[in-house]
Amino acid sequence: MKHQLKSIILSSVTLSLTILPSNVLANNLISQPPQLLAQNQEKNYCKPEESLFLSAETKNFWLNICGGDLPRYYVGVSKKNGKRIRLVLDDYDKQGNYFSAYNGNVNYLIIFNTPKGSFLTVTEGKKELFREPLIRW
Structure with a gap:
């Protein structure tokens, strides 16, 4: 049961990621150092x-x-x-x-x-x- 649940969750995440436009995906996956985020606020x-x-x-x-x-x-x-x-x-x-x-x-x-x-x-x-x-x- 645990294996099936993990498989469903991973499939759901993969499906969600593939639906996003590539620029949105790239912007969300690229992380900035915390100090840069704080400086931009x-x-x-x-x-x-x-x-x-x-x-x-x-x-x-x-x-x-x-x-x-x-x-x-x-x-x-x-x-x-x-x-x-x-x-x-x-x-x-x-x-x-x-x-x-x-x-x-x-x-x-x-x-x-x-x-x-x-x-x-x-x-x-x-x-x-x-x-x-x-x-x-």
């Missing part, structure tokens, strides 16, 4: 009850736009030391082309699809403090 620094509208990354920061039904907060986290800032959004584009938040006179702007690319820019008044290209979003 988006970072979520929103509060548990919030929605994550955007997860982006620059060389030095992880960025989130969080909220409820609508985007409400900018969250920036330093990759170097883990320090974070959470600010109420001042403005955003409904199509998601930019998100802007202020901390006093300092503006944090995530902007997409400019002629020069997509960036995080931090300005104080009219002075640009720094600009980093988005490397993932």
Whole structure:
């Protein structure tokens, strides 16, 4: 009986594998090292009850736009030391082309699809403090 059960299970697995398209089969059989899978996951620094509208990354920061039904907060986290800032959004584009938040006179702007690319820019008044290209979003 055990031998028949093993045979049925193996036949079922073989049948399932042969029905899958070859690209699906290859994608499911090729495994990546665990650290690569972890690196590809988006970072979520929103509060548990919030929605994550955007997860982006620059060389030095992880960025989130969080909220409820609508985007409400900018969250920036330093990759170097883990320090974070959470600010109420001042403005955003409904199509998601930019998100802007202020901390006093300092503006944090995530902007997409400019002629020069997509960036995080931090300005104080009219002075640009720094600009980093988005490397993932």
